[in-house]
Amino acid sequence: xxxxxxxxxxxxxxxxxxxxxxSILMPLALYWLLNQAANNLHRDALRSExxxxxxxxxxxxxxxxxxxxxxxxxPLYSSDYGLYSYAxxxxxxxxxxxxxxxxxxxxxxxxxxxNDWFIRRRSSxxxxxxxxxxxxxxxxxxxxxxxxxxxxxDVIIDDVVTSFLPHVxxxxxxxxxxxxxxxxxxxxxxxxxxxxxxxxxxxxxPRRTDVRLPEQTMPTEIQPLVHAVNLALERLEGGFRAQRDxxxxxxxxxxTPLAIVRARVxxxxxxxxxxALRADLVNMTRTVNQVLDIAELEAFIVATDAKADLHAVxxxxxxxxxxxxxxxxxxxxxxxxxxxxxxxxxxxxxxxxVRNLIENAIRHTPTGTSIExxxxxxxxxxxMDDGPGVPAGDRESIFRRFWRRDREKxxxxxxxxxxxxxxxxxxxxxxAVANRPEGGAVFTLKLRPA
Amino acid sequence: xxxxxxxxxxxxxxxxxxGLAHGGFxxxxxxxxxxxxxxxxxxxxxxxxxxxxxxDEDGLVLLRxxxxxxxxxxxxxxxxxxxxxxRVTGLREGADDYLAKPFAMEELVARLQALLRRPGNxxxxxxxxxxxxxxxxxxxxxxxxxxxxxxARETAVLELLLRRGxxxxxxxxxxxxxxxxxxxxGSNAVEVYVHRLRKMLADAGASVKIHxxxxxxxxxxxxxx
Numbered sequence: 281x282x283x284x285x286x287x288x289x290x291x292x293x294x295x296x297x298x299x300x301x302x303s304i305l306m307p308l309a310l311y312w313l314l315n316q317a318a319n320n321l322h323r324d325a326l327r328s329e330x331x332x333x334x335x336x337x338x339x340x341x342x343x344x345x346x347x348x349x350x351x352x353x354x355p356l357y358s359s360d361y362g363l364y365s366y367a368x369x370x371x372x373x374x375x376x377x378x379x380x381x382x383x384x385x386x387x388x389x390x391x392x393x394x395n396d397w398f399i400r401r402r403s404s405x406x407x408x409x410x411x412x413x414x415x416x417x418x419x420x421x422x423x424x425x426x427x428x429x430x431x432x433x434d435v436i437i438d439d440v441v442t443s444f445l446p447h448v449x450x451x452x453x454x455x456x457x458x459x460x461x462x463x464x465x466x467x468x469x470x471x472x473x474x475x476x477x478x479x480x481x482x483x484x485x486p487r488r489t490d491v492r493l494p495e496q497t498m499p500t501e502i503q504p505l506v507h508a509v510n511l512a513l514e515r516l517e518g519g520f521r522a523q524r525d526x527x528x529x530x531x532x533x534x535x536t537p538l539a540i541v542r543a544r545v546x547x548x549x550x551x552x553x554x555x556a557l558r559a560d561l562v563n564m565t566r567t568v569n570q571v572l573d574i575a576e577l578e579a580f581i582v583a584t585d586a587k588a589d590l591h592a593v594x595x596x597x598x599x600x601x602x603x604x605x606x607x608x609x610x611x612x613x614x615x616x617x618x619x620x621x622x623x624x625x626x627x628x629x630x631x632x633x634v635r636n637l638i639e640n641a642i643r644h645t646p647t648g649t650s651i652e653x654x655x656x657x658x659x660x661x662x663x664m665d666d667g668p669g670v671p672a673g674d675r676e677s678i679f680r681r682f683w684r685r686d687r688e689k690x691x692x693x694x695x696x697x698x699x700x701x702x703x704x705x706x707x708x709x710x711x712a713v714a715n716r717p718e719g720g721a722v723f724t725l726k727l728r729p730a
Numbered sequence: 731x732x733x734x735x736x737x738x739x740x741x742x743x744x745x746x747x748x749g750l751a752h753g754g755f756x757x758x759x760x761x762x763x764x765x766x767x768x769x770x771x772x773x774x775x776x777x778x779x780x781x782x783x784x785x786d787e788d789g790l791v792l793l794r795x796x797x798x799x800x801x802x803x804x805x806x807x808x809x810x811x812x813x814x815x816x817r818v819t820g821l822r823e824g825a826d827d828y829l830a831k832p833f834a835m836e837e838l839v840a841r842l843q844a845l846l847r848r849p850g851n852x853x854x855x856x857x858x859x860x861x862x863x864x865x866x867x868x869x870x871x872x873x874x875x876x877x878x879x880x881x882a883r884e885t886a887v888l889e890l891l892l893r894r895g896x897x898x899x900x901x902x903x904x905x906x907x908x909x910x911x912x913x914x915x916g917s918n919a920v921e922v923y924v925h926r927l928r929k930m931l932a933d934a935g936a937s938v939k940i941h942x943x944x945x946x947x948x949x950x951x952x953x954x955x
Contacts, residue, residue, distance in 0.1 A: 528811060532783045535810035536739055539831035543745035546835040558834075565832055569812065576813045595946050599898035602943045606951045614945030629814045653945075 291467055292460065299456040307448045315441050322428070323411050330413035330424040333366050339418030345370075347377045363432045365408070369423040376422070386410050386425040407431065473497040477506060490517065520579070527576045534568050570695035573632060574681070577702045580629065587730045588627040589620040594655050597634035605642050611650040612638070622730040623659040625707045630727070633703035633711075634661055636696040637723050641665040645720070659709075659727040669715040678713060700725065733842065734773070735759040736766045736789060737781040737808065746779065746838075753839030763787040770796070775803060777845055779838070780825075782809040797824040804845040808833070840895060847893075857892035860938040860952040862931065864892055873934040883908055884927045887920075891940065891950045900947040924948055 332353075338346045347368065349357075357364050357379040367378040367385045375385050387410060410427030477493045484491045492513060493506050542561050548554040598614045605612040623630075634653070641651045645667030654662040670678060677683050679701040682694065697711075700723075704711040709727040716722050733750060737743050738761040750757045758773075760766045763786050782789040793805055804826045812830035827841050857864045863872040864885070871880045871888060880888065886908055890899045904920045921942075928940050938950050 527813065528783075531813065532810040535812075535831040536742065536783075539810075539833065540739065540741045540745060542832035543742060543749060543835055547745065547748060561832065572812075573814070580814060595900070598943060598946045599900065599949075602898045602941070602946070602949050603896050603951070606941050606949060611941075612943055614943070616945075618945065626814065632814065 287471065288464060288467055291463060295460045295463060299453070299460060303449065303453050303456060306452055307445055310448055311441065311445050314444055318441050322409060326409075326411045326426045326428060327413055329364070330366075330411060330426045331415070333368070333426065334413065334415035334417070334422075334424050337368065337415070337417045337422065339420070343418075343420075345376055345417060345420075345422065362429055365410075365427045365429075367425040369425065371421050371423070386427045387412065470499055473499065474502060481509070484513065523579050527572065527579070530575065531572050534572065538565055538568060567694065570699060573699050574695050574702065577629070577699060577706065580702075580706050582624070582626050582629070582706050582708075586624065586626045587622055588625045588630050590623045590625075590630065590659055590661065590727065591616075591618065591621045591655050593627055593630045594634050594653050594661055597631055597638055598653050600631075600635055601638040601642065604639070605651065608642060609647045610642060610645065612642075612653070613650070614653050614655070616655040617657055621655055621657055621659060623707075623727040624730045625709075625727055629703050629706065633700045633725060634663070636700050637661070637663040637711075637725065640696050640700075640723070641667070641721070644668075649720075659729045661725040661727075663723045663725075664716060664720060665722075666720045669719065669721045670713050675713050679711065731776045731846065732756045732758065733777045733779060734766070734769060734775040735779045736761075736763070736784065736792065737779070738762065738783075738785050739781075745835075749835035750779075750839065750842075752835070753842070755839070755842065761785070763789065763792045766792055767795075770801075777804040777806060777842055779806050779808055779842070782807060782811055793824055804842075806838075806841055806845060808838075844893070844895075857889065859892050859895065859950055860936065862888070862892070862936050862938050864889055873931065873936045876934075878930070878934050880927070880930060883923050884930060887923050887927050891948060894949065896949060896951055898943055898947045898949040903947070 333349075336347050336349045338348055340346055345368070355361055357366055359365075359379070359381055365379045365386060367380065368376045369385055370376060373385070375383060378384060378386075380386070386408065407430040408427045409430050410425055412423050412425045415422055415424055473494065477498070480491060480493055492510050495503055495506050495510065498506050538561065542558075542565075545554060545557045545561060548557070595614055598612055602612055638651060638653065641663055645651070645665045649666035651666075652662075652664045654664065656662075679697045681698040683697075700711050704725060704727075707727055709725065711723065711725045713721055713723050731754065733755050735743060735746050735750075735757050737746065737759065740761075743759045743761075747757045747759065755776075757779075758769065758775075760769055761784070763784050780789045780793060789807070789809075793807070796803065796805070805824070806827045806829060807825040808829050808831065810831045826845050829838060829841060855865055855867045857866060861874045864870070865872075866889065869882070869885055871878045871885060887904060890903060890907060893899075901920060904923075908920065908923065924940055924942070931938060931940070937953050939953055941949050941951060943949060
């Protein structure tokens with residue numbers, strides 16, 4: 281069901297269809313009922329008229345019939361007035377008395393039509409509505425027909441019926457429309473908790489997995505869904521927690537033994553063996569730290585509102601790496617604008633990225649060269665060195681984990697640049713390497729300005 | 731000078747006690763936050779070396795409790811956790827310093843000494859790097875054990891560098907320290923004093939060298955050989 285995703289839209293559409301059907305059917309039904317009632321009323325009136333006429337009939341001794349209509353009633357049936365007409369028939373269908381000038385029956389009568397009503401179209405175009413009533417007079421049965429000209433100005437009952445339809449239609453439609461509006465309001469109100477829950481759910485992310493949707497305020501129909509979502513969140517949080525715990529445990533399990541070894545080595549007598557062991561431990565520690573960084577950065581998400589001063593981050597990284605640079609007889613400098621450069625990101629992660637770029641530059645350039653870290657207002661860090669540069673064919677693969685140009689040679693780039701690439705990715709930024717025209721490599725880390 | 735080690739690994743604890751003894755510290759040790767609470771209730775230590783990954787509770791809980799009851803004992807946090815988000819948390823909770831495992835014993839001793847040397851803590855008036863020393867109270871510089879007469883501002887520059895050990899001292903720090911009161915700082919004023927200090931140290935036969943980290947600050951290194 282992709283046509284109408286919104287419940288409200290579905291309700292509106294179905295409601296409009298229902299309104300269309302109802303606004304046609306309801307007036308028709310009402311019209312039919314009203315017409316029926318009007319006809320019954322009409323018929324009853326005419327029937328009592330027929331009984332009155334019946335009471336004027338007198339049986340004669342010769343078996344014939346006489347009619348004695350009071351003077352004051354006669355004008356009612358006169359053709360001048362034209363409203364009412366009557367005819368009295370015997371059971372054979374012979375007309376005995378008639379108000380018609382031509383002396384004919386009002387309707388062709390038979391037994392089955394008794395007590396029922398008729399409509400006859402007259403030659404003049406008007407309609408004659410009438411009833412036939414059987415009346416015993418003396419020993420014989422007679423049929424008394426009474427009719428009324430519907431076109432006469434004194435007949436209003438069917439005018440009421442006829443004018444009913446357009447009026448009712450005009451009232452029905454707005455009322456149904458109003459009902460639709462009320463329904464929409466009711467549904468919006470009923471769905472309010474769902475809307476609220478959606479807002480809560482929007483806050484859920486890898487950094488905020490403790491959020492749960494409110495279940496009590498939910499409509500009963502939606503509660504199972506919300507409950508299921510909450511259970512899914514529970515499992516998700518468990519997964520994230522396990523991942524974080526694992527990284528933390530791994531850090532503890534790896535670094536504590538290293539700390540013990542380091543402390544033991546420090547207790548040894550000074551000498552070449554101790555120095556060599558220390559150097560080995562430094563390398564080992566570096567690799568362990570990088571592996572742990574990569575593991576943590578795998579599941580690392582930058583908070584959407586995180587902001588960092590890229591200039592401060594680079595100053596920290598340069599200061600952090602300066603002792604190593606000095607030790608290896610290299611100079612290092614921070615250039616570019618010295619005012620804060622705010623970028624979207626987490627300072628510690630960015631620090632590690634810049635630190636790794638500097639470390640890479642320090643480790644892959646000859647003694648006596650210089651390294652320059654430049655920060656621009658646009659949120660770009662350039663780490664430039666005077667080394668041999670990076671061959672065009674290696675500029676992508678250099679950011680891969682444990683990449684080394686020559687498998688035979690022990691020298692590898694390790695994980696440093698992979699960490700930089702991962703931090704750049706997590707910040708929706710980029711990192712690339714090129715060779716400088718004057719020689720040496722330039723690593724460019726681009727971030728998004730805050 | 732007595733310090734408390736809060737660490738659960740017995741091997742590391744015995745090595746730490748040995749190492750700290752070598753650096754002039756006597757150390758007691760406990761393995762849990764609960765034990766640390768008991769000990770701290772009755773004993774006063776010059777400093778605490780606090781591991782974060784303890785068996786009963788997080789070491790940061792203890793740190794937070796101490797700071798809440800205004801216990802200002804210097805705390806050096808020692809941890810295997812050095813994740814992207816950990817360092818920041820540790821220091822924000824009120825740790826005075828932070829050392830990630832594994833660490834060099836000399837580094838730990840140096841950091842502890844630095845903590846105790848902070849204002850309000852009386853440990854050694856002498857700052858030393860290579861063959862250069864400074865008596866922070868007498869304002870007397872010694873090179874290779876011989877007293878040298880350095881002007882006040884050059885001595886101040888030297889003090890900042892000595893306090894940072896072999897790490898970078900930010901340029902901003904020199905500006906604040908040297909010209910904090912007079913206010914007006916020429917763009918290369920600090921560089922002028924550093925230059926003069928360099929020459930004085932070289933003339934005096936110092937084994938240390940001052941390096942400029944352009945755009946960031948200065949650091950001192952010990953020349954080998």
